Amino acid sequence: MNLEEQIYLRKSCRKYSDEPVCMNMIHEFMADVKPLNPDIGYHYEILTKDEVKVRNRWSAPYYLALYSEKKDNYQENIGFVFQQLSLYLQSIGIGTCWVGMDVPKNKNSEFVIAISFGKSEAMTRELSKFRRHGLSEISDFEDERLIPARLAPSAINSQPWYFKHTDDGFDVYQVKQNIIKRQVLKKWNPVDMGIALAHMYVANENTFEFEIKNSFEDLKGYAYIGSIKI
Known part of the structure; x- marks a missing residue:
């Protein structure tokens, strides 16, 4: 698994299939992910699109809802941790997109941001297209x-x-x-x-x-x- 090579071809994905995704791979990767600040507590939950208020013109079959303690640099920590996951998912054929407008229907005060994800064929591009x-x-x-x-x-x-x-x-x-x-x-x-x-x-x-x-x-x-x- 080479996450670095994903940086040079990744694309925010807005087209997904309804093919199921094995969630165990997400949990296994997150068990060893590196935080930017290890003193900030965070967690995530995996939701279906029916559990999310979707405010974009497109939707995905699944969403990661990201939560954090509200400490200094907590937003940077969330971006740092979960972009690693995003690169990992792309490496195994799962597209992602950070979505600022979509929120869980049952969100709480620790909610920060969401990531849409799912199987996709439109998730890479040439370096010249960035x-x-x-x-x-x-x-x-x-x-x-x-x-x-x-x-x-x-x-x-x-x-x-x-x-x-x-x-x-x-x-x-x-x-x-x-x-x-x-x-x-x-x-x-x-x-x-x-x-x-x-x-x-x-x-x-x-x-x-x-x-x-x-x-x-x-x-x-x-x-x-x-x-x-x-």
Whole structure:
């Protein structure tokens, strides 16, 4: 199982068949998944579309409802953990899509976001088909080590990440959106940041480290999220 190669061909899936999915594979993978912050409790439940308020024009046969304690960086942690699962599901022929609008009919206060999933034949694309900012736009200078983060999915393709080189890695920042975009993206961009960090972890599994520094450069237009070593 090579999750890294999925980064370069993955596609958010919006077309699914009704073919059953073996849920045991999800539970087995999640037993060993790496969190961004191990001190934040989280859990998930698997729902059918009849158990979800679907607000998109399309639906999936299954949904993952993701829940978390509301601690600092909990949204980034959710994105980090469950993008690993998303890449794993794609590696075994199951398509996924992060869905910000769809919610469980019986959701509680710990609900964060959902992921649709199911068997699909429309879940990959060529690298040239990704619509993403250039490497020089997401960092203080172009660095091919950031390609995995560059290819991460995000709410309305907002791509809110920015990486500043340090002596041993990168300080990671989130774009401060304008007042109009902020109304839509304020709940989802922190999750997006976790998704991008998950891609960096998967591409650097043996060396990846994450920390939140007390001292960092304050960049105009950006909010500091944390720092990584790869």
